[in-house]
Amino acid sequence: MTEVALEGLRVLEYARFVSGPYCSRLLADLGAEVIKVEEPVTGDEARRRGPFPDDVPHPEKSGLFIYLNMNKLGITLNLKTVRGREIFKDLVREVDILVENNSPSLMKELGLDYDSLKRLNQRLVMTSITPFGQTGPYREYKSYYLNTFHGGGEGYLLPAGLGYVLYPDREPIKAGGFIGEYDIGLAAATATLGAYFQAQITGEGQYVDVSGTEVIAGLMRYEFAPYNDGWIVNRASWALPIGGLVQCKDGFVEIMPLMEHMYEGLLELIDPELAKDERYQYKNIMLSYARPVGGEEDDVRQNLKDIIEAWALKHTKEEIYHQVQANGCAAGIIATPEDVLNSEQLKARHLFVEIDHPEAGVIKCPSSPCIYSQTPWRYRQHVPRLGEHNEEILCSRIGLSSKELRELSQTGVI
Amino acid sequence: MNKMPLASIRVADLTTGLAGPFGTQLLTWLGAEVIKIESMEHTSLLRQTAEARFINTNLAKLSITVNLNRPEGLELVKRIIAVSDVLAESYRPGVVGKLGLDYESVRRIKPDIIMLSLSGFGQTPPEGHYRTWASIVGGMGGLTHLTGYPDGIPANERGANDTRGGQHAAFTLLAALNYRQRTGRGQFLDLSVRDAVCCHIGDVLMDYTMNHRDPGRRGNRDDIMAPHNCYRCRGEDKWVSIAVASDEEWRALCRGIDEPELAGDRRFAEARMRWRNQDELDRIIAVWTLEHTHYEVMQILQEAGVAAVPSFNCEEIYTDRHFKERGFIRDIEHPERGKQAVTGPPWRMSATVAKIDTSPTMGQHNDYVFGTLLGMSASEITELTEGKVIY
Known part of the structure; x- marks a missing residue:
């Protein structure tokens, strides 16, 4: 029997780009009804971002927008108008959760801050996502996704290891895509569900203030924690005695023999003779790394590095991945998008799904990293065209007449 | 003061490493009682090698020691599961089956249990049993390939790949808790940290599924914005x-x-x-x-x-006036290491304040869990301790 995890949960979203929309999409995927509010005419800025099918820009065909807004309903509303705000408040009365990612001052200026909205709906959980949170000296600072990623301390450590060794004078960088913004949306969804869980019991909602830079810094705790031991990690800090990123015949792999049995398995595979040599024992290669070592030992390690690199260049990434793993050592491919799409493991997990979209056609995208035994991820609702559900929501849900709807459309409210 | 959102929730926590413990730590910040099940037989790698990292991923948990190599030890774990709402584990796929702690067995002990199995590649064959570290799931998920200078080699994130998976674990468990609250039913959750990476670059992967394009590495650059x-800046790095x-x-x-x-x-x-x-x-x-x-x-x-x-850099985050003023950076008092700076939850809630306690020492809460929670007598506990079952 398959069921819906978040059945009956109603969410209003007044958010754009990645973090806020991803937060509410995570809820929509599990069965929540999400009403997305966009500005009339222009809509969410993600609509103007690619990828577009065949590279033809079209506000209804943005891959980014489709990915972040599937399973939602969409309406347009101009919150700069009095009528727009009234309708917004009518919707707030109907929902359990409001997700927004505007600047802290905007919601206050509009009279749509939590204190005002809670008077309309005691049960309301309101989640605000901003780069620096609602309090503190930086709260109104401007920060795009690049800035937030660096402000949370993640950029400072990229590239590390070999990437830093090769280019020690270059700038720190962000990780690929909008990864930090997704992480922020996920953290917001977690806190939101926690607050909702409680509101179900007590009948009282609360305000959830999510700081993007804090989400990023929180994810960096493995790297940051040794600060307590006086260690300030930087891009030069990461290098394995052997292994790590290695170039192979058709790309890159990562080989990480961080435990004795892994190391022994790797050596067995690459050069069984070396595996018998005392100088190449795990304790002499991997464990002596932290203390000063003599020249001879360095030569031994360098020799082993050379052997591994030469071996890797003779093999493909698929061969290395499966063979090293078969010998009990952790290894992986530095997967290109093509490798990801071709992965047998991901196929077995049905990570990629095909969704049909009225404008963009059939599109393949990832679904959920979790397989739920009772309440599986489901594609239930195509991505809303701008204002697609205006009539459905505004007339049947909050009782506007079709005449009113026409007037609102003519006056630019919707 | 208000109760925390998950004040009524108890988690039996068998996770180790980085991803799982961070996931359950997020639940402690929402008020759940998380019982970390450790063993002297297999001391956590982070406990052994990097105490500060262990502390920062196990704040506010309870710790008990149970020897899982002994059948009596497994019985104790089952008794804890019987009084828990959630079981979380991050062993290599297959291990819980050998221990008799797989979902089918566990639901016989506690029919509405929510069980989360977290691993690098998920529980499913063909590659579920493969060995992984945080940066490997980043590479396998496609993120590493996209990170780096346009003319440079791929660059990998480290811990963030795992903590991202832990964040998904907390979200997934909350969804399952909401479902159970409504229906009374538990379920099994198979979470793959690598798949979490894929999901967070979904739009980039769609450039490939739509246009067969691999955008490659772009440094800090954006498609539209410039600069x-x-x-x-002035100063060292x-x-x-x-x-x-x-x-x-x-x-x-x-x-x-x-x-x-x-x-x-x-x-x-x-x-x-x-x-x-x-x-x-x-x-x-x-x-x-x-x-x-x-x-x-x-x-x-x-x-x-x-x-x-x-x-x-991390020093600037720990000392910046903004993060301090918001209470994101806290000092806790660790029983063995004294004052430690830690980062708290990335959210503030208006009605409930997250409790950020220190991480436990090993077995610190044996008396509470075995005595108070399971109702075992002091002599019984002593006997099991001497017999290296509570160990």
Whole structure:
């Protein structure tokens, strides 16, 4: 029997780009009804971002927008108008959760801050996502996704290891895509569900203030924690005695023999003779790394590095991945998008799904990293065209007449 | 004071490493009682090698020691599961089956249990049993390939790949808890950390599924915005990130860096031209930033209305006045290591305040869990301790 995890949960979203929309999409995927509010005419800025099918820009065909807004309903509303705000408040009365990612001052200026909205709906959980949170000296600072990623301390450590060794004078960088913004949306969804869980019991909602830079810094705790031991990690800090990123015949792999049995398995595979040599024992290669070592030992390690690199260049990434793993050592491919799409493991997990979209056609995208035994991820609702559900929501849900709807459309409210 | 959202929830926590413990730590910040089940037989790698990392991923948990190599030890775990709402584990796929703690067995002990199995590649064959570390799931998920200088090699994130998976674990468990609250039913959750990476670059992967394009590595660059980069500042390895999204911000930047005539420069007149000529733009900006500290750049440009934020290192995060004032950085008192600086939850809730206790020492809560919770007598506990079952 398959069921819906978040059945009956109603969410209003007044958010754009990645973090806020991803937060509410995570809820929509599990069965929540999400009403997305966009500005009339222009809509969410993600609509103007690619990828577009065949590279033809079209506000209804943005891959980014489709990915972040599937399973939602969409309406347009101009919150700069009095009528727009009234309708917004009518919707707030109907929902359990409001997700927004505007600047802290905007919601206050509009009279749509939590204190005002809670008077309309005691049960309301309101989640605000901003780069620096609602309090503190930086709260109104401007920060795009690049800035937030660096402000949370993640950029400072990229590239590390070999990437830093090769280019020690270059700038720190962000990780690929909008990864930090997704992480922020996920953290917001977690806190939101926690607050909702409680509101179900007590009948009282609360305000959830999510700081993007804090989400990023929180994810960096493995790297940051040794600060307590006086260690300030930087891009030069990461290098394995052997292994790590290695170039192979058709790309890159990562080989990480961080435990004795892994190391022994790797050596067995690459050069069984070396595996018998005392100088190449795990304790002499991997464990002596932290203390000063003599020249001879360095030569031994360098020799082993050379052997591994030469071996890797003779093999493909698929061969290395499966063979090293078969010998009990952790290894992986530095997967290109093509490798990801071709992965047998991901196929077995049905990570990629095909969704049909009225404008963009059939599109393949990832679904959920979790397989739920009772309440599986489901594609239930195509991505809303701008204002697609205006009539459905505004007339049947909050009782506007079709005449009113026409007037609102003519006056630019919707 | 209000009760925490998950005040009524108890988690039996068999996770180790980074991803799982971070996931259950997020639940402690929402008020859940998390019982970390450890063993002297298999001391956690982080406990052995990097105590500060262990502390920062096990805050506010309870710790008990149970020897899972002994059948009596497994019985104790089952008794804890019987009084828990959630069982979380992150062993290599297959291990819980051997221990008799797989979902089918566990639900016989507690029919509405929510069980989360977290692993690098998921529970499913063909590669579920493969060995992984955090940076390997980043590579396998496709993120590492996309990270780096355009002319450089791939660059991998480290711990963030795992903590991202832990964040998904907490979200997934909350969804399952909401479902159970409504229906009374538990379920089994098979979470793959690598798949979490894929999901967070979904739009990039769609460029491949739509157009067969691999966008490769782009450094700090953006498709639309320019300038959009990190610039060297005064000091040792100090950098500031600057991003400009509109003509208005562009003019503000020109004023901020004392180059007002640049605003009229035809090479940079429109967003598209700034994007095309951003190498030149980067050189001009870097000349100015080099004369200032990254904090000065942030202050000057933010006042002008430009997004400029330092590329902070960990010391700056731990000591920055903003993060301190918001209570994101806290000092806790660890029983063995004394004062420790830790980062708390990235959210503040208006009605409930997260409790950020220290991480436990090994077996610190044996008496509470075995005595108070399971109702075992003191002599029984002593006997099991001497017999190395509670161990």
